[in-house]
Amino acid sequence: MGVGIAVVTETKITDDRYTRLASGYKILASKAASHNQGGIALLWKENHQGFEVESAKILTPNLLTFQLVTGDERFYCMGIYLPPADTMGVEDLRAAWEACPEGCMPLVLGDLNVNFSEPRDERDEVIRDLIDDIDLVDASRRYAPRRPRRQSTRARWTWRQKREGKLHYLQPDYIMVRDWDCRRFRNVGF
Numbered sequence: 342m343g344v345g346i347a348v349v350t351e352t353k354i355t356d357d358r359y360t361r362l363a364s365g366y367k368i369l370a371s372k373a374a375s376h377n378q379g380g381i382a383l384l385w386k387e388n389h390q391g392f393e394v395e396s397a398k399i400l401t402p403n404l405l406t407f408q409l410v411t412g413d414e415r416f417y418c419m420g421i422y423l424p425p426a427d428t429m430g431v432e433d434l435r436a437a438w439e440a441c442p443e444g445c446m447p448l449v450l451g452d453l454n455v456n457f458s459e460p461r462d463e464r465d466e467v468i469r470d471l472i473d474d475i476d477l478v479d480a481s482r483r484y485a486p487r488r489p490r491r492q493s494t495r496a497r498w499t500w501r502q503k504r505e506g507k508l509h510y511l512q513p514d515y516i517m518v519r520d521w522d523c524r525r526f527r528n529v530g531f
Contacts, residue, residue: 345389346409348420350452350514352380371399379403381422381451404433408445414525417445423468425454431467438475446525449477449517477517480526 353373359382361368366384373380379402385394397407403423409416419437423430434449441447455468457479501508518526 345392346385346394347383348405348418348450349382349384350380350403350420350422351378352382353377354380354382367394369397369399369405371402371405374402378424379422381405381420383407383420400437401430401433403427403430404437406437406440408442409448415442415445416448417441418448418450421449421451421453423451423453423455427454428464431464431471435471438471446522447475447477447519449515452514472517476519478520478523480516480518480523481514 352370353376354370355373355376357372359368359370365386367387368382368384370382371380381399381403383394383397383405387394391411393410395408395410397405399405403421405420407418407420409418419434421430421434421437423434438447449472453468455465457465457469457472460466460469
């Protein structure tokens with residue numbers, strides 16, 4: 342598919358045994374909190390044209406950071422998975438944000454399990470406030486996604502589930518950048 346780099350959430354690797362190199366990709370994965378929840382991984386092609394990955398680090402079981410260098414631009418990427426019941430992940434993201442090196446453009450990639458347009462509870466409000474504080478916007482909202490024929494033109498979800506006869510929609514996955522950095526992207530997607 343031509344993918345050079347990927348952040349994978351909910352990897353559920355509970356020990357430190359995983360392949361470090363597969364199909365030309367280097368892999369860095371966290372140790373998940375349990376076999377039911379969490380974990381995050383970074384996969385990248387080391388000799389891919391157009392970018393380099395530097396300073397890749399696992400900070401917590403659900404948060405990793407790395408610097409993505411493309412030509413003369415440098416992005417400070419934070420890959421995160423915030424489980425629905427997690428309250429500490431917001432502080433971990435805040436600490437990662439504060440460690441953003443000078444001259445790097447911040448980029449948050451991951452599954453936040455939050456609804457920014459209609460916060461459901463105090464946890465959603467706290468996450469939304471943090472994203473507002475660090476001045477990030479949902480870049481995936483800037484581009485029209487491909488839609489299956491049956492999906493309405495207004496649907497903007499990355500997850501759905503039928504419960505008790507009713508469909509529930511949510512966008513837990515986000516690609517977030519500063520508003521003025523959106524012009525650097527031609528398209529984003531999941």
